[in-house]
Structure formats: C-alpha cells, structure tokens
Amino acid sequence: MDLTLKIWRQKSPDSKGKMVDYKVTDISEHMSFLEMMDVLNEQLVAKNEEPVAFDHDCREGICGMCSMYINGEAHGPDRGITTCQLHMRMFNDGDTITIEPFRANAFPVVKDLVVDRTSFEKIQQAGGFISVNTMGRTTDANNILISKHDADEAMDAATCIGCGACVATCKNSSAMLFVSAKVSQFALLPQGRVEAADRVLNMIKQMDEEGFGNCTNTGACEVECPKGISLTNIARLNREYLKASL
Numbered sequence: 357m358d359l360t361l362k363i364w365r366q367k368s369p370d371s372k373g374k375m376v377d378y379k380v381t382d383i384s385e386h387m388s389f390l391e392m393m394d395v396l397n398e399q400l401v402a403k404n405e406e407p408v409a410f411d412h413d414c415r416e417g418i419c420g421m422c423s424m425y426i427n428g429e430a431h432g433p434d435r436g437i438t439t440c441q442l443h444m445r446m447f448n449d450g451d452t453i454t455i456e457p458f459r460a461n462a463f464p465v466v467k468d469l470v471v472d473r474t475s476f477e478k479i480q481q482a483g484g485f486i487s488v489n490t491m492g493r494t495t496d497a498n499n500i501l502i503s504k505h506d507a508d509e510a511m512d513a514a515t516c517i518g519c520g521a522c523v524a525t526c527k528n529s530s531a532m533l534f535v536s537a538k539v540s541q542f543a544l545l546p547q548g549r550v551e552a553a554d555r556v557l558n559m560i561k562q563m564d565e566e567g568f569g570n571c572t573n574t575g576a577c578e579v580e581c582p583k584g585i586s587l588t589n590i591a592r593l594n595r596e597y598l599k600a601s602l
C-alpha cells in the first residue's frame with residue numbers, strides 16, 4: 357500500500373505544533389500500525405530528518421503507552437485494541453491517515469505524538485492501592501470466599517491499562533472511566549473494603565485537581581476503551597463516592 361500520512365509535529369511542550377504530510381510506500385497489510393510508523397521513521401532518518409516521536413513499549417496491548425489519535429479515533433478504527441495491535445489491513449491503498457496525539461489539558465504534549473500522563477500516576481498514588489501485605493502469603497487467597505460474579509467483575513476492572521483513550525475520546529476530557537476501573541477493582545473485593553472510603557475520596561479529589569472534566573454519560577469512553585471497561589464501573593464509582601461522602 358502507498359499512503360499519505362498527516363502527522364502532528366511539535367518540537368517541545370511550549371512550541372507551536374502543526375500537521376505535516378508524509379508519503380510511505382510498499383506498506384504490507386500484515387504490518388502493525390507501529391511498524392508502519394517505524395518504516396516512516398527509517399525514511400526520515402535516512403534523509404537526516406527528525407523522526408516522529410511516539411510512545412510505545414510492549415507492542416502487545418499491555419502497557420498502554422501507544423497513545424495515538426488515528427483518523428479521529430483513539431487507537432484508530434478497530435475496536436477493543438490498542439494502536440500497537442492495529443493492523444494495516446484496516447486501511448486501503450491510497451488512503452490518507454491523520455495521526456495526532458491524545459488531546460486533553462491534563463495530558464500535555466511532550467513532543468509530536470508523545471503526551472505526559474503523569475496526571476494518571478498522581479491519581480493512582482492518591483489511592484489506587486491496598487496497604488495489606490500480600491507478599492509470600494499465598495494461602496490467604498483461599499481463606500476468604502469471594503463470589504465468582506464479584507471476582508470476575510473485579511478482574512474485568514483490573515484490565516484497565518491506563519492508556520488514556522477514554523480521556524482523549526471524551527468531549528469533557530473526563531477520567532471517570534479510568535478512575536472507576538481503579539476504584540472498582542478493589543471495591544468488589546474484601547481486601548479493598550478496608551480503605552475504600554479514603555480511596556475513592558482521595559482519587560476523585562486528585563482527578564479534579566489534575567484538571568480532568570466531569571462525566572456527562574455520553575459513553576464515548578466505553579466505545580473506544582481497548583479493554584472494554586464498562587460504564588457500570590462509573591455507576592459503582594458514583595455509589596462508592598456517595599457512601600464515602602455520607
């Protein structure tokens with residue numbers, strides 16, 4: 357495939373960015389999207405031009421680093437996948453593809469397609485943990501009975517990889533889906549109930565301080581989430597917050 361890429365280029369957090377056009381040729385439909393970006397960068401390096409900066413690490417849908425807005429959608433046109441799992445067979449020869457960073461005030465651009473998601477880390481540090489010692493006591497796992505329903509729901513919430521697609525997609529730049537997943541994975545388990553009230557109050561407080569918007573139930577976050585985190589987690593977050601506030 358021969359493609360035209362329109363890519364956001366921005367030298368530094370304070371500089372003014374702009375869309376720049378590039379051509380890539382002989383792209384195989386079997387390549388991943390990031391491999392296609394690698395081809396572009398090899399071309400740029402060969403021409404002594406600055407390669408396009410983009411985040412990636414695992415390249416298998418686990419780390420949540422590959423934050424790109426592709427043709428107006430977080431992680432591109434496929435569903436239930438991250439950008440690194442997106443394949444070029446989703447595109448056609450001659451296509452023009454627009455590639456931008458995730459955009460939200462709480463995710464400032466560092467360079468090109470790389471954004472700073474320290475705000476997510478700060479929310480996690482405010483309460484996204486349990487303080488019990490879980491090291492080396494494997495028998496504990498079988499001592500407290502947990503219903504299969506709750507275990508499954510907690511596990512589903514725990515699959516959130518902190519990619520930020522929910523924020524980038526939301527017209528309010530709300531982080532409610534992310535925070536709800538991080539609260540839910542503990543709220544459903546007895547080990548998480550001990551600090552439940554402090555956790556939800558502190559994480560919501562930090563979320564607001566970081567400048568994320570509020571949720572108006574449009575549901576765009578759930579559609580674009582690569583891990584299928586459900587809106588029911590936001591309902592649970594609201595209940596947890598109300599209980600803790602009272």
Ligand code: SF4
Pocket residue numbers: 515516517518519520521522523533534537577580581582583584585
């Ligand atoms: S809720 Fe989904 S979209 Fe949001 S950070 Fe977690 S995995 Fe990414």
Ligand code: FES
Pocket residue numbers: 411412413414415416417418419420421422438439440441
């Ligand atoms: S590079 Fe790790 S999820 Fe895409």
